[in-house]
Amino acid sequence: MKNNKSPFSAATFTLFNATLLILSSLSPTHALGSAATLAATSSAVCGVVASEPTRRIACYRHGEVVAVAPNVSFSAISGGRSYFCGLRSGNYSLLCWDTLSGFQSKRLYNNGTVLLEKLALGDSQVCATVVGAGTASCWRTNAAFESPSGSDRFDSISSGSGFSCGILKGSDRVRCWGVGSIARKMESEFGNMSLVSLVAGESHICGLNSSGYLVCRGSNDFGQIDVPEGGALEFSGLALGAEHTCAIRRSNGSVVCWGGRGLFEDDVTKTVSFEVIVSGSNFTCGLTTNNFSVICWGPGWANGSGYEIPLPPILPGPCVQSSCSECGIYPQSESLCSGYGNICKPKPCWPEMLVPAPPAVVPASPPGPAASRSKALTKGLLAFAIVGCVGGVAGICTAIYCLWTGVCFGKKKVHNSVQPTITRGGSVNGVGGSNNSISPPSRSSTIRRQGSRIMRRQRSGTSSTKHPERAEEFTLAELVAATNNFALENKIGAGSYGVVYKGKLLDGREVAIKRGDTSTKMKKFQEKETAFESELAFLSRLHHKHLVRLVGFCEEKDERLLVYEYMKNGALYDHLHDKNNVDKSSSVLNSWRMRIKVALDASRGIEYLHNYAVPSIIHRDIKSSNILIDATWTARVSDFGLSLMSPESNHDFRPMKAAGTVGYIDPEYYGLNVLTAKSDVYGLGVVLLELLTGKRAIFKNDENGGTPVSVVDFAVPLIMAGELAKILDPRVEPPEMNETEAVELVGYTAMHCVNLEGKDRPTMADIVANLERALALCDSSHGSISSGTISIVSD
Numbered sequence: 001m002k003n004n005k006s007p008f009s010a011a012t013f014t015l016f017n018a019t020l021l022i023l024s025s026l027s028p029t030h031a032l033g034s035a036a037t038l039a040a041t042s043s044a045v046c047g048v049v050a051s052e053p054t055r056r057i058a059c060y061r062h063g064e065v066v067a068v069a070p071n072v073s074f075s076a077i078s079g080g081r082s083y084f085c086g087l088r089s090g091n092y093s094l095l096c097w098d099t100l101s102g103f104q105s106k107r108l109y110n111n112g113t114v115l116l117e118k119l120a121l122g123d124s125q126v127c128a129t130v131v132g133a134g135t136a137s138c139w140r141t142n143a144a145f146e147s148p149s150g151s152d153r154f155d156s157i158s159s160g161s162g163f164s165c166g167i168l169k170g171s172d173r174v175r176c177w178g179v180g181s182i183a184r185k186m187e188s189e190f191g192n193m194s195l196v197s198l199v200a201g202e203s204h205i206c207g208l209n210s211s212g213y214l215v216c217r218g219s220n221d222f223g224q225i226d227v228p229e230g231g232a233l234e235f236s237g238l239a240l241g242a243e244h245t246c247a248i249r250r251s252n253g254s255v256v257c258w259g260g261r262g263l264f265e266d267d268v269t270k271t272v273s274f275e276v277i278v279s280g281s282n283f284t285c286g287l288t289t290n291n292f293s294v295i296c297w298g299p300g301w302a303n304g305s306g307y308e309i310p311l312p313p314i315l316p317g318p319c320v321q322s323s324c325s326e327c328g329i330y331p332q333s334e335s336l337c338s339g340y341g342n343i344c345k346p347k348p349c350w351p352e353m354l355v356p357a358p359p360a361v362v363p364a365s366p367p368g369p370a371a372s373r374s375k376a377l378t379k380g381l382l383a384f385a386i387v388g389c390v391g392g393v394a395g396i397c398t399a400i401y402c403l404w405t406g407v408c409f410g411k412k413k414v415h416n417s418v419q420p421t422i423t424r425g426g427s428v429n430g431v432g433g434s435n436n437s438i439s440p441p442s443r444s445s446t447i448r449r450q451g452s453r454i455m456r457r458q459r460s461g462t463s464s465t466k467h468p469e470r471a472e473e474f475t476l477a478e479l480v481a482a483t484n485n486f487a488l489e490n491k492i493g494a495g496s497y498g499v500v501y502k503g504k505l506l507d508g509r510e511v512a513i514k515r516g517d518t519s520t521k522m523k524k525f526q527e528k529e530t531a532f533e534s535e536l537a538f539l540s541r542l543h544h545k546h547l548v549r550l551v552g553f554c555e556e557k558d559e560r561l562l563v564y565e566y567m568k569n570g571a572l573y574d575h576l577h578d579k580n581n582v583d584k585s586s587s588v589l590n591s592w593r594m595r596i597k598v599a600l601d602a603s604r605g606i607e608y609l610h611n612y613a614v615p616s617i618i619h620r621d622i623k624s625s626n627i628l629i630d631a632t633w634t635a636r637v638s639d640f641g642l643s644l645m646s647p648e649s650n651h652d653f654r655p656m657k658a659a660g661t662v663g664y665i666d667p668e669y670y671g672l673n674v675l676t677a678k679s680d681v682y683g684l685g686v687v688l689l690e691l692l693t694g695k696r697a698i699f700k701n702d703e704n705g706g707t708p709v710s711v712v713d714f715a716v717p718l719i720m721a722g723e724l725a726k727i728l729d730p731r732v733e734p735p736e737m738n739e740t741e742a743v744e745l746v747g748y749t750a751m752h753c754v755n756l757e758g759k760d761r762p763t764m765a766d767i768v769a770n771l772e773r774a775l776a777l778c779d780s781s782h783g784s785i786s787s788g789t790i791s792i793v794s795d
């Protein structure tokens with residue numbers, strides 16, 4: 001936010017610029033994110049305490065620090081004239097306290113389905129926006145205060161005396177409500193101006209317009225709207241009182257105040273850098289950049305201006321489970337949030353302001369010769385080389401495959417499937433362990449009940465020596481016949497690479513045939529070619545009961561086809577989300593045991609790709625539509641079209657652009673373009689949340705076209721708050737006995753999988769162990785099967 005010119009390398013900046021390019025192609029949403037964790041009333045200043053596991057509220061009043069009860073976590077607070085309110089973590093409940101008397105809490109709102117987001121207290125009204133819909137609701141309003149129109153949707157809101165205003169989603173115009181005459185006057189002063197942030201004082205409003213200029217409107221009895229000279233991007237955070245305005249200078253974090261009868265001396269604030277400022281009616285308080293302590297000043301601040309208040313360090317912003325894709329993540333965010341989520345840098349942010357976040361993935365050791373070799377991935381159209389090194393030992397490279405080529409094998413040869421060099425034993429760890437490509441279980445060690453983890457892991461199906469199959473080559477005519485000339489009724493889906501048909505080969509085998517789309521634009525051609533080749537190469541080598549096996553391929557004229565085992569029971573996605581499917585065959589999946597088994601099966605498939613395939617493979621597109629279910633209701637991972645070899649130094653691999661599916665894509669991969677095995681862990685975490693909640697990765701919160709919500713943002717706060725039960729898929733009977741614990745364990749595992757930073761996510765081995773444990777719990781709740789037999793049952 002300030003001029004923290006961080007000592008990041010030029011490389012980091014380049015990387016970040018690449019990120020900006022991606023971000024700038026998204027339509028921006030604008031909202032003022034600051035000041036939600038610090039609040040002032042006429043007599044107290046309160047904040048959400050940083051770096052404690054419980055993000056509780058502490059207040060300072062009349063020389064005393066008050067630990068506000070209840071001692072629970074809050075995501076945001078806001079102050080009115082004589083009281084303040086807090087939104088509990090999970091955003092389902094709103095509590096308010098009277099700061100004039102004894103800080104007694106009163107619950108104003110409690111609804112687990114309609115969550116609240118932005119909170120804005122005025123002199124008496126309490127307003128908040130609804131998550132997803134963006135509509136505003138107000139409480140404690142007097143008779144003259146008119147509620148906002150239910151059809152307006154807001155990016156941000158702020159409240160003054162007798163009015164509240166917000167920035168409308170889409171148009172960025174200002175819309176005000178409240179006491180009719182006041183609200184109309186305020187709104188008309190802004191006309192059709194579009195703002196990106198907005199803060200209300202008692203009877204004036206300031207905001208930044210889209211070029212970054214500070215614009216103030218409303219009452220000017222004390223010069224409070226006379227913005228001092230300054231260019232674009234001069235100011236960031238704002239705090240408005242009854243007669244004054246203060247603003248943080250973007251350049252160095254110092255605060256300048258104007259209006260207020262000239263009583264806001266700036267010697268207090270010009271030498272200190274602030275992160276966030278808030279105002280009571282005649283004083284202002286700020287959170288220092290230096291150590292998150294609070295300093296207040298102004299005529300209404302009884303206890304002398306400019307002294308540090310003995311409050312504990314206060315959070316500079318809400319801790320959220322979000323990718324902070326707009327403005328980046330706050331430095332020290334993780335320790336400030338004590339492991340819960342991240343603090344996003346305040347919005348609005350302009351590209352010029354963006355300072356790169358610390359590299360999220362730090363190479364544990366300098367890339368060795370093997371790493372540099374892996375960068376030299378040949379990008380030939382018809383041939384490519386995969387250079388892998390055994391266990392990260394430099395220089396011993398296992399294989400170079402030449403594919404599709406006339407170059408290596410001559411045309412129309414049957415291609416040998418290459419067996420994994422290492423499939424079991426200690427050397428397995430060489431891939432995931434010794435090269436540090438998968439970080440040691442850091443946060444994963446906090447997954448509950450880790451002590452009871454089953455250490456013995458499944459190795460089933462990992463041996464390829466039993467399957468000396470080759471990838472068969474089919475003629476186009478054979479496949480045309482198998483699919484009845486690619487008849488529409490045989491179409492069963494579409495993947496990253498093309499359309500998928502069900503087919504029956506002459507010998508009676510049922511297969512799924514993927515047909516590359518030959519008619520697409522040339523632009524995409526190369527990408528698809530690569531996907532085709534890579535999928536073939538990987539799959540022909542991979543045999544595992546939780547992976548969908550490649551049977552063969554066809555290459556003729558412009559046609560590229562892949563032939564897979566047919567998965568009778570379709571995609572997990574369809575079972576969970578397809579309306580036509582929901583009530584029928586899906587009932588098999590409508591038990592917690594079955595859902596956990598599906599999760600475990602898929603995890604084993606991914607674990608195999610990460611830890612036992614050599615070289616290891618990052619799937620890159622884990623999602624419920626890529627988890628297929630075979631005739632025996634065993635789940636298998638499919639669609640390696642986007643797979644890339646996991647390079648020897650995972651840290652270094654940056655494909656040209658992030659690929660994946662919206663809702664599942666790892667925010668770290670998306671943001672920093674750094675691909676690690678942990679990107680698959682994120683995708684799997686989303687799938688786990690889908691299994692638990694029955695909701696899509698991105699869903700609309702209300703039926704009448706609310707804005708989309710990600711299942712991560714929806715579920716994680718509630719899991720954090722211990723309220724998983726509230727969001728479980730209602731189509732499944734509530735968990736009984738030990739199932740409750742099992743489902744909880746899956747919930748906690750999912751929550752860790754979608755941690756923002758890859759290093760905080762568990763490894764696939766941890767996940768498999770947890771899911772094994774969860775499945776064992778389910779079985780023990782039926783009383784008959786001991787955990788010793790779990791592996792048999794689950795397989």
Ligand SMILES: *[C@@H]1O[C@H](CO)[C@@H](O)[C@H](O)[C@H]1NC(C)=O
Nearest residue numbers: 061062063064302303309310
């Ligand atoms: C002012 O602050 C000091 C120390 O923080 C405290 O001892 C004193 O009681 C406060 N005075 C008032 C009037 O709040």
Ligand SMILES: *[C@@H]1O[C@H](CO)[C@@H](O)[C@H](O)[C@H]1NC(C)=O
Nearest residue numbers: 052053054056067068071072
């Ligand atoms: C709040 O609760 C947490 C644990 O729930 C405890 O560690 C902390 O000491 C409590 N804080 C206060 C001020 O009571």
Ligand SMILES: *[C@@H]1O[C@H](CO)[C@@H](O)[C@H](O)[C@H]1NC(C)=O
Nearest residue numbers: 109110111112113114115702
């Ligand atoms: C939550 O709000 C919705 C919409 O206003 C309402 O239908 C539902 O009954 C409320 N739930 C509770 C528990 O009050």
Ligand SMILES: *[C@@H]1O[C@H](CO)[C@@H](O)[C@H](O)[C@H]1NC(C)=O
Nearest residue numbers: 075076091117118131318713
């Ligand atoms: C909960 O509220 C906080 C504070 O306003 C907000 O930053 C966060 O995005 C909200 N969470 C959800 C899931 O809406």
Ligand SMILES: *[C@@H]1O[C@H](CO)[C@@H](O)[C@H](O)[C@H]1NC(C)=O
Nearest residue numbers: 171173188190191192193194
């Ligand atoms: C905004 O309003 C002014 C007059 O009030 C008009 O001249 C201008 O064209 C309007 N701009 C837009 C974008 O509507």
Ligand SMILES: *[C@@H]1O[C@H](CO)[C@@H](O)[C@H](O)[C@H]1NC(C)=O
Nearest residue numbers: 194209210211212213214215
């Ligand atoms: C923002 O405000 C400044 C100063 O009032 C003005 O010059 C500029 O045109 C405004 N920009 C937009 C996009 O309205």
Ligand SMILES: *[C@@H]1O[C@H](CO)[C@@H](O)[C@H](O)[C@H]1NC(C)=O
Nearest residue numbers: 249251252254270271272273
């Ligand atoms: C910040 O900048 C302002 C003017 O740009 C200057 O007056 C002030 O002394 C600076 N403060 C610090 C702490 O550098």
Ligand SMILES: *[C@@H]1O[C@H](CO)[C@@H](O)[C@H](O)[C@H]1NC(C)=O
Nearest residue numbers: 288290291292293308312313
């Ligand atoms: C915060 O930093 C200031 C110096 O800027 C120092 O005087 C003060 O003691 C620090 N407060 C805490 C709580 O560390």
Ligand SMILES: *[C@@H]1O[C@H](CO)[C@@H](O)[C@H](O)[C@H]1NC(C)=O
Nearest residue numbers: 042280281282283299300301
């Ligand atoms: C500041 O405002 C409070 C009420 O909001 C009032 O009681 C107090 O007298 C004011 N102080 C000054 C110096 O104006």
